[in-house]
Amino acid sequence: MTDRPARPAAGPTPTSAHPALRTPICELFGVRYPIVQTGMGFVSGPRLVAATAEAGGLGILAGATLDLPDLAAAITEIRRNTTRPFGVNVRADAADAAQRIDLLIGENVRVASFALAPKPELIARLRDAGVRVVPSVGARRHAEKVAAWGADAVIVQGGEGGGHTGAVPTSLLLPQVADAVDIPVIGAGGFFDGRGLVAALAYGAAGVAMGTRFLLTSDSTVSPQVLRRYLDAGLDGTVVTRALDGVPQRVLRTDFIDRLERAGPARRLVRSVRSAARFRRLTGTSWRHLLAEGRAMRRNRELTWGQVLLAANTPMLLRAAMVDGRADLGVMATGQVTGLIDDLPSCAELIDRIVAEASAVLDGLQEGRADGDR
Known part of the structure; x- marks a missing residue:
């Protein structure tokens, strides 16, 4: 395994999160913490989604790689393992998108996420049914478009993110989008710990979305040999x-x-x-x-x-x-952040750690400000 920088000690998990960690998306999604697990194809299955939800974050099921019957079965399996809210990723351009939306509405799924912007009429239909609509974007103009169409929140992924991605880094894209729209913005691309969560809040985001960090947990169903390739990168x-x-x-x-x-x-x-x-x-x-x-x-x-x-x-x-564990013949989408990850905590351990780190950083900043006022 390659050498990694030491993680700073965050102290014990707080009995309650810092008040700044109660952001608009906590109320919007009905979750405890402003942390989202993204809908990664062939990765974000029922086990990972339920574990994230139980830990206080928003888990998003990768629905785009499931056919309609399997999607229905996956939602049922999640419900067997958690009563907390979760989301489902849908391809807006899928030929059976209308049937998938019917399923989400009928199952009272809390959040519908989209990699491609859904049309205004689709957003309106979901919102009328009480489903929160959260597209993912990689540019300010796309965020402005979906906000004008009625999206409830938007995930903004910078160039550090995995899978389809743009060239603008998160540190530049996130504040630009946060200044441009009046709906909650969720930062993605390069986040893996509590320091990143605090940084995202400072940029104007209401939380963070992470893919690679949740892929690299003990609740992930990805094979050990593939996980090792990620950890060694x-x-x-x-x-x-x-x-x-x-x-x-x-x-x-x-x-x-x-x-x-x-x-x-x-x-x-x-x-x-x-x-x-x-x-x-x-x-x-x-x-x-x-x-x-x-x-x-x-x-x-x-x-x-x-x-x-x-x-x-x-x-x-x-x-x-x-799925097949063929690291030699397959493609492994990943964010650059894989180079900073060297462990496989459970989702509960990961989210508790992020909240503890973020709370410790926020407390430290507050104490430093108080010292400076003396």
């Missing part, structure tokens, strides 16, 4: 690549990714067509359904058909690593 162990679907994605740097980047466009397209066929067989999805989703992706994300075919690669490659 340094701060230089990730790469932003366009080789998967033509859109920048941050993943762990591996020999497989290096080979994929060296491959020509024609070879990548052949691989993508094969992956699309495997994905169709695995999920039972018809070619007609895949083509309908492809047309939606072209329309909503302004992709070429070549990029749509490349996008067919991603679910199968993510699944190979996250």
Whole structure:
């Protein structure tokens, strides 16, 4: 394992969190702490979501990689393990998005999160049913758009984040968006401890969303060999690549990714067509359904058909690593923060630690201010 900087002592877990940690999203989502576990495909399953919810955060189920019956079953499983609020991630451009929204409303799911902005009529329908709408964005203009359309809050991911990501770092993007919209802003990209939570609050956010940090917990269902690859990665162990679907994605740097980047466009397209066929067989999805989703992706994300075919690669490659444990043949989406993580706490231990650290930092700042006033 690579050497990591020592974590500063945060002191004992406080009997109650610092008052500053009770932010607008705590009331909005019905959670104790302003900490969100993001909906990572093939990672954020019922066990991780329920564990996060029980620990006082908002767990978000990765619904986009489940078919409709499996999504319903996953919601039922979460409910067996927690009575606390949770969210479900939905692809706004999915061919069966309307049925998925019906399911969320019927199941009284508290939060619907979106990687792509849902249309105003979809936001209105969810809000009328009491479901909180939380899109994820990577630019101020996108945050302004969904805020004007009626979103309840927005997750803002800076360039340090994993998966599809932009070039602007969180430290610049987060305050820019917080100044531009009047709905709660949740910072994502580079957060893993209580110091980061306090920093996000200082930038104007109402909380933080974390993916990689929750992936690296004992409640994660990712295989031990894949978890080891994450833990062994340094701060230089990730790469932003366009080789998967033509859109920048941050993943762990591996020999497989290096080979994929060296491959020509024609070879990548052949691989993508094969992956699309495997994905169709695995999920039972018809070619007609895949083509309908492809047309939606072209329309909503302004992709070429070549990029749509490349996008067919991603679910199968993510699944190979996250479900099958094939770190050698799969893709491991990750934030740069993986280079600062060296342990696998439970969700309860992680959230308690973050709250303790944040409270200690806030108390220290308050004491320093008081000393300066003497």
